[in-house]
Amino acid sequence: MLNLLxxxxxxxxxxxxxxxxxxxxxxxxxAALSFALIFSPPDYxxxxxxxxxxxxxxxxxxxxxxxxVIALLSILNFIFKMxxxxxxxxxxxxxxxxxxxxxxxxxxxWAQPTWGTWWAWDARLxxxxxxxxxxxxxxxxxxxxxxxxxxxxxSSIIAIIGxxxxxxxxxxxxxxxxxxxxxxxxxxxxxxxxxxxxxxxxLMFLALLLYCALIFLMKYKTEIIKIKKKxxxxx
Amino acid sequence: MxxxxxxxxASLLTIFLSFSILAIFLILKSLNNNILYFKSPTEIKNxxxxxxxKKIRIGGMVKKDTLRVSRSEILFIITDxxxxxxxxxxxxxxxxxSEEKGVVAEGKLQDKNFFIAxxxxxxxxxxxxxxxxxxxxxxxxx
Numbered sequence: 001m002l003n004l005l006x007x008x009x010x011x012x013x014x015x016x017x018x019x020x021x022x023x024x025x026x027x028x029x030x031a032a033l034s035f036a037l038i039f040s041p042p043d044y045x046x047x048x049x050x051x052x053x054x055x056x057x058x059x060x061x062x063x064x065x066x067x068x069v070i071a072l073l074s075i076l077n078f079i080f081k082m083x084x085x086x087x088x089x090x091x092x093x094x095x096x097x098x099x100x101x102x103x104x105x106x107x108x109x110w111a112q113p114t115w116g117t118w119w120a121w122d123a124r125l126x127x128x129x130x131x132x133x134x135x136x137x138x139x140x141x142x143x144x145x146x147x148x149x150x151x152x153x154x155s156s157i158i159a160i161i162g163x164x165x166x167x168x169x170x171x172x173x174x175x176x177x178x179x180x181x182x183x184x185x186x187x188x189x190x191x192x193x194x195x196x197x198x199x200x201x202x203l204m205f206l207a208l209l210l211y212c213a214l215i216f217l218m219k220y221k222t223e224i225i226k227i228k229k230k231x232x233x234x235x
Numbered sequence: 236m237x238x239x240x241x242x243x244x245a246s247l248l249t250i251f252l253s254f255s256i257l258a259i260f261l262i263l264k265s266l267n268n269n270i271l272y273f274k275s276p277t278e279i280k281n282x283x284x285x286x287x288x289k290k291i292r293i294g295g296m297v298k299k300d301t302l303r304v305s306r307s308e309i310l311f312i313i314t315d316x317x318x319x320x321x322x323x324x325x326x327x328x329x330x331x332x333s334e335e336k337g338v339v340a341e342g343k344l345q346d347k348n349f350f351i352a353x354x355x356x357x358x359x360x361x362x363x364x365x366x367x368x369x370x371x372x373x374x375x376x377x
Contacts, residue, residue, distance in 0.1 A: 041365030045331060050363060079245045115356045116329030122272035160252065164259055177271045177294060179339060184361040194364040 014221050021214045028210060032203035040200045050197070052110040058205040060103035060128070062212060064166055066096030067131060070138065071163035074156035086152045087227070089159065090142055091219035095212050097135035104128055115179060123172035124180035127165060134162035273339045276318040280347060287344050293320060294339040294358060302334050313338060313350075324352040331357035 036054035043050035070089045077085045107125070108118050119125065137158050145151035173182045184193040191198060237245075263270065273294030279285070293313055301312040308325045311334075322340050332338060337358030342351050 041367075044364055044366040044369035045336075046359065053363070075248065078248055079241060114329065114331050114359050116332075117354075117356055120272065120356070123270050160248070161255060164252075164256055168259075168263075176267075177273050177275070179272050179356060179358055181359050181361045184363055192362045194368060196365055197363050 011221070011224060014217050014224075018214065018217050018221075021210055021217070025207075025210050025214060028203075029207045032200065032207040035200035036204050041196055043197075046114055049110060049113055052106050053197075054200055054204045056103055056106040056110060057201060058208045059099040059106065061205060062208055063096055063100035063103055063128075063131060064169060066092050066099065066212070067135065067159070067162060068166055070096065071159045071166070074159035075163075077152070078156050078160065084227075086142075086155070087220060087223040089138075089155070091216050091223055093135060093139050093142070094219070095215055097132060097139065099208070099212075100128065100132045100135060104132065120179045122178040122180055123176045124169065124178050127169040127172050130165055131162070131169060134158065134165065138162070275315040276313060276320045277315055279320065279344070280318045285344060285347070287346075290341060290343055292339050292341045293322075293350055294337070295319075297332070297334050297336055297338050299334050309355075313340065320348055320350050322350050322352050324355055326353070326355070328355050329357040331359060336360075 037051055040051070040054075042048050070092055073082075073085045073089050076082055077089075104125075107128075111120070112118050138155050141155045141158055142151050145154055172178060173180055185191050185198075193201070273292035274282075275295055276293065279293065295313040295315040298312040298314040298319060301310075303310040308323050309328065310324075311322055312319045313322055324340065324342075332355060337360060339356040339358055340350060340352035341354040341356070344350050
């Protein structure tokens, strides 16, 4: 497992992957954006405002997914002491924070014309802010604590505690009365979003995922280089 | 089999996590009334200790054919299909505010059936569809 994570062969593969994603990302993004902004129909009720959703919803998904990945890796790291898993979590965290903030900001811009307010302290919005705070705590603990082992431990514990927030975010709209609407896309049930809007939404999600993969790989690469440099100094 | 220290850490983590989940569950449960962003007319009717001086939020659907707009105020009825409350409001309303749509009113209760709002928020539902489809559905219903 350790060999898989930190190895010169993997290092070469990262470069190849970065090149590959670079070659398809912009085309994909252009296609997804033109579907989302031009070809998809306006909503029957909110008309053109609905287009914010094509950024808002994928960002929120990525924000949640990224934190789940960080938390799961932190659990593995805590139990099995996987040496280099913190390189991965460190590289994911800034991306997750960015997309969480993006979801909050786009949501706020959407809320002003639709709800009539920029912000409401309902359960969904508040729990998203808590998620952003956990991201910030995680990143700060990695940056401020200078000893690697200790930083690793503290940040994994933060991620594990923050993991409890994830189901709270997901189900906040069902457990409590919130201003935020419930999910339109459900597992095992029919969606309450029309397919002409579903397709651009999924395309945008894939485009943003590609972007995440690209930035993650670049960051992961620099983290590996940093480690290698450190080991060189030790020699 | 797993080494002993791995097992130890795993069980430590399990205990830690289950306790913190329990703690957070209890906190959320005790705060339940504050987490609710709004109350429904039924909850207002059933609650016994209402503070009429305090600002609260009431949410539900704007009842069909009850929206009256005059020069000085907007009158309508919020319903959750069991109980209803009359709302009086003067000011601007959000774009999505209309009959048979979700709404949250912020203001003070005068009595259990009458509410003076000083802010109106529209609640959007989870349905997204193009306008042509909506027209078709309407035709089918008629």
